[in-house]
Amino acid sequence: MEKQRVATLTLDDGRSIELPMMSGTLGPDVIDIHGLSKLGIFTFDPAFFSTASCTSEITFIDGEEGLLYYRGYPIEQLAKNSDFLEVCYLLLNGDLPNAEQKQEFNTLITHHTMVHDQLARFYNGFRRDAHPMAVMVGVVGALSAFYHDSLDINNPQHRAVSAQRLLAKVPTIAAMSHKYNIGEPFMYPKNKFTFVENFMYMMFATPAEEYVPNPTLVRALERIFILHADHEQNASTSTVRLAGSSGANPFACVASGIAALWGPAHGGANEAALKMLEEIGDISNVDEYVQGVKDKKYRLMGFGHRVYKNMDPRASVMRETCYEVLKELGLENDKLFKLAMALEKIALSDPYFIERKLYPNVDFYSGIVLRALGIPTNMFTVIFAVGRTIGWISQWNEMIADKGQKIGRPRQLYIGEKRRDYVAVNQR
Numbered sequence: 538m539e540k541q542r543v544a545t546l547t548l549d550d551g552r553s554i555e556l557p558m559m560s561g562t563l564g565p566d567v568i569d570i571h572g573l574s575k576l577g578i579f580t581f582d583p584a585f586f587s588t589a590s591c592t593s594e595i596t597f598i599d600g601e602e603g604l605l606y607y608r609g610y611p612i613e614q615l616a617k618n619s620d621f622l623e624v625c626y627l628l629l630n631g632d633l634p635n636a637e638q639k640q641e642f643n644t645l646i647t648h649h650t651m652v653h654d655q656l657a658r659f660y661n662g663f664r665r666d667a668h669p670m671a672v673m674v675g676v677v678g679a680l681s682a683f684y685h686d687s688l689d690i691n692n693p694q695h696r697a698v699s700a701q702r703l704l705a706k707v708p709t710i711a712a713m714s715h716k717y718n719i720g721e722p723f724m725y726p727k728n729k730f731t732f733v734e735n736f737m738y739m740m741f742a743t744p745a746e747e748y749v750p751n752p753t754l755v756r757a758l759e760r761i762f763i764l765h766a767d768h769e770q771n772a773s774t775s776t777v778r779l780a781g782s783s784g785a786n787p788f789a790c791v792a793s794g795i796a797a798l799w800g801p802a803h804g805g806a807n808e809a810a811l812k813m814l815e816e817i818g819d820i821s822n823v824d825e826y827v828q829g830v831k832d833k834k835y836r837l838m839g840f841g842h843r844v845y846k847n848m849d850p851r852a853s854v855m856r857e858t859c860y861e862v863l864k865e866l867g868l869e870n871d872k873l874f875k876l877a878m879a880l881e882k883i884a885l886s887d888p889y890f891i892e893r894k895l896y897p898n899v900d901f902y903s904g905i906v907l908r909a910l911g912i913p914t915n916m917f918t919v920i921f922a923v924g925r926t927i928g929w930i931s932q933w934n935e936m937i938a939d940k941g942q943k944i945g946r947p948r949q950l951y952i953g954e955k956r957r958d959y960v961a962v963n964q965r
């Protein structure tokens with residue numbers, strides 16, 4: 538039998554503690570520090586730079602090498618050969634479906650895309666100018682009030698039904714938030730379309746006109762969804778897991794993930810990147826803007842990543858898609874696109890960015906593609922949420938299915954006041 542490897546921790550009071558080492562199938566080994574709390578010792582790792590919060594079989598990332606695998610399959614292969622629903626099946630179930638399973642899954646999801654009609658009335662409570670992400674947090678959370686028959690999280694069948702409902706209904710809710718925002722009628726889903734075609738139909742069609750999806754644009758959005766489907770324990774997924782660890786229902790957990798995704802350091806980056814390009818305005822202003830970044834006045838949005846210290850493999854795929862879409866739409870000479878390419882060139886050659894390993898990330902290119910597809914900037918993060926829903930629900934499901942699962946509860950290093958006595962208000 539192989540000997541258990543250990544890491545030895547020696548404290549300044551002379552105590553020495555042996556901590557077991559754990560190995561995964563890929564990636565670095567980890568030190569199991571579980572036992573430390575029994576000795577009254579905690580580790581300090583704000584922002585989780587060095588802490589694995591769980592075991593997972595879903596997604597693998599090697600940031601140094603720029604690798605991303607879903608269930609072992611490289612993201613480039615999936616983006617090239619697969620479609621979004623097949624990737625969803627893979628993430629949720631662990632393996633690619635055979636032809637029959639694929640057909641069955643597609644039919645199942647297609648037949649769950651309508652939302653409870655009463656949910657449509659929920660929208661009227663929002664101001665017309667509400668940010669669609671605010672609407673998403675509210676409406677997705679509200680699903681728990683409509684689908685009581687699938688809320689027993691300990692029942693695998695209930696969990697499967699909730700997963701199907703979330704996957705199928707989040708795009709409908711997202712498109713409705715857009716239609717509400719622009720004052721157009723909601724478009725009900727159409728089963729003759731594929732998942733992505735249907736989403737584009739609900740976003741862009743009106744009852745007045747026939748809608749014919751453009752295959753290049755459908756493929757581009759399909760890729761955006763595939764590339765954003767999961768990314769192991771990122772901020773929003775960790776939020777979903779932490780919310781779920783208390784036993785909260787999956788609709789509420791996914792709503793918490795949407796809230797976490799909203800921030801500009803995470804899912805809001807594609808919106809922020811495009812706003813930045815608009816702010817720079819002209820290629821002649823790029824040098825001055827980059828100098829401001831180096832002087833740390835602001836960050837270059839759509840650049841850098843906590844884990845990737847090499848080109849993000851999703852960014853390489855998205856870059857290719859970006860060129861395809863702009864060519865299809867005849868936008869190669871678009872002012873903003875040229876500006877983006879000038880920034881990309883600087884970031885890939887300037888020592889400031891090279892030393893800090895700051896490469897363009899997937900959101901830099903997806904922002905440009907989404908704009909070209911005619912998706913308004915305030916919907917960019919919503920699109921990310923539509924793609925990421927399957928990741929959130931797969932990770933949540935994996936956690937709940939784990940028999941040893943416990944409520945997540947980080948500790949802290951307290952640096953506040955020591956004990957002190959209450960002072961009456963007239964004596965302060």
Ligand code: ACO
Pocket residue numbers: 801802803804806830835836837838839840841842843844893895898899900
């Ligand atoms: N522009 C300029 N400088 C940057 C950027 C950036 N986008 N990102 C990091 N840096 C610099 C920092 O100033 C720091 O420099 P220093 O060593 O001189 O102090 C160094 O790079 C390291 O930065 P950290 O903040 O420690 O890196 P961290 O891993 O915490 O940040 C993050 C990662 C939040 C993604 C960051 O790169 C960032 O803010 N990027 C812009 C927002 C963005 O595009 N987010 C999308 C992430 S991808 C996704 O969610 C799908």
